Amino acid sequence: MTRIEVNIPEGISGNYMIRHYTRETESRYWKMYLEMKNEIHDNHTVLIKDGCRMPIMQDSEAEYNEHQWLWDNATGDVLIGGLGIGMIHQALIDNPNVTSVTVVELEQDVVDLVWDHCAKDDSFTLVVADFETWSPPEGSSFDTVWGDTWLVDNSLTMKDYRTLITNKYSEYTTNIGFWGHS
Known part of the structure; x- marks a missing residue:
């Protein structure tokens, strides 16, 4: 366990x-x-x-188990949609295959509660923006993208959310995974 x-x-x-x-x-x-x-x-x-x-x-x-795809696939430059409680950060720090982590979090309130207290190092960058609409800087690419921003009050179904994120970030990566889906 x-x-x-x-x-x-x-x-x-x-x-x-x-x-x-x-x-x-x-x-x-x-x-x-x-x-x-x-x-x-x-x-x-x-x-x-x-x-x-x-x-x-x-x-x-x-x-933890609902993040299994991330544990199995995180490598290189990683883009994370959603800060949550920062649970995944230490595992990414400990992964010798991960070189950088960009976390996109919509809610400043979540940032205020979590960011100063969660594991992170100099390889982490925080962007306060909506993962569903944020555009990475020109020339950006990521080896791994992880979407974990869908909530039950989202106007999109989980399936529509996955389609939106896949379409949005597929020009930046070929490796996209989602919370709860292997």
């Missing part, structure tokens, strides 16, 4: 919050998540958005 634990302090910024949940946390949707994912760990760092019933991201074993 593999999991990457993060140490982001609890806090609130705008419509977003970081919470430290346990198996005993009184949240119907958290308990549903734990049961649905068969999560066995006791303590989690959780990113929550007002209006979303389920957490956006958590440092769970299930979340």
Whole structure:
């Protein structure tokens, strides 16, 4: 069983919050998540958005497994759509095949809660922009692109989101993967 634990302090910024949940946390949707994912760990760092019933991201074993495509394919210059709780950063730092990481995050509130506390080194660049509409600088190319910005309140279906991101970034890479899809 593999999991990457993060140490982001609890806090609130705008419509977003970081919470430290346990198996005993009184949240119907958290308990549903734990049961649905068969999560066995006791303590989690959780990113929550007002209006979303389920957490956006958590440092769970299930979340780690939903990033398997990234673990298997990250190489060279990596473009990441979505900061989340920065869970993937240490694995990218530890990967000798990764040379740079560009993270595109739409929500300044998420940046304010997470960026100063998550793992990163000089190879990381943060861009505050919408991954669905952001255009990389002219001449950019990436060896790996990872799309992890779709939320249940997105106007696009997950399938339409994957099509949009694939079409948008295919001129910059031939290697595109998405959260939850291998």
